[in-house]
Amino acid sequence: KSSHARVGILNNPSSKIKEDNTAIARAILAAFLTQDNSNIKRFLGKLSKEETVKSLAAGTKITKLLIPGMDDNTFEKKYNTLGLDVIKTHQMFCQEVLKLLPGQMAVMSNGR
Numbered sequence: 001k002s003s004h005a006r007v008g009i010l011n012n013p014s015s016k017i018k019e020d021n022t023a024i025a026r027a028i029l030a031a032f033l034t035q036d037n038s039n040i041k042r043f044l045g046k047l048s049k050e051e052t053v054k055s056l057a058a059g060t061k062i063t064k065l066l067i068p069g070m071d072d073n074t075f076e077k078k079y080n081t082l083g084l085d086v087i088k089t090h091q092m093f094c095q096e097v098l099k100l101l102p103g104q105m106a107v108m109s110n111g112r
Contacts, residue, residue: 008032011087012094014103018084024053025087027062030079031070039070 009032011025024047031043043066046052052065063076094100098108 010094011090012100012103012105013087013091017087017091022084022087023056023062026079026082027065029086030075030082034074034078035070039067042067043070 009028011022013022013025015021027047028044031040035043046065046067055065056062062079063072066072066075091102094104094106095102098106100106
């Protein structure tokens with residue numbers, strides 16, 4: 001609710017990291033890197049819906065799910081060039097530093 005809050009996301013997948021099972025994770029990262037806060041918030045809301053997940057699983061391209069106002073070209077370029085190494089680095093950090101099990105979720109506040 002605060003305009004002073006900051007949000008970050010680390011991926012800690014429980015399965016082998018592949019392009020076909022990281023579409024949402026890569027879309028979230030691409031949005032954080034390319035969009036303004038209001039568009040990120042609306043886009044994350046859309047990505048979190050069950051129908052969006054089902055649509056992506058059925059083969060819908062992520063670019064079909066972008067919301068009005070997003071910088072489509074910048075997003076698409078970042079999404080297409082984001083390697084899986086970023087997600088693997090997140091996974092390694094979660095498991096080695098934060099001591100999370102694969103797939104385990106956590107909330108950090110003020111770095112704790």
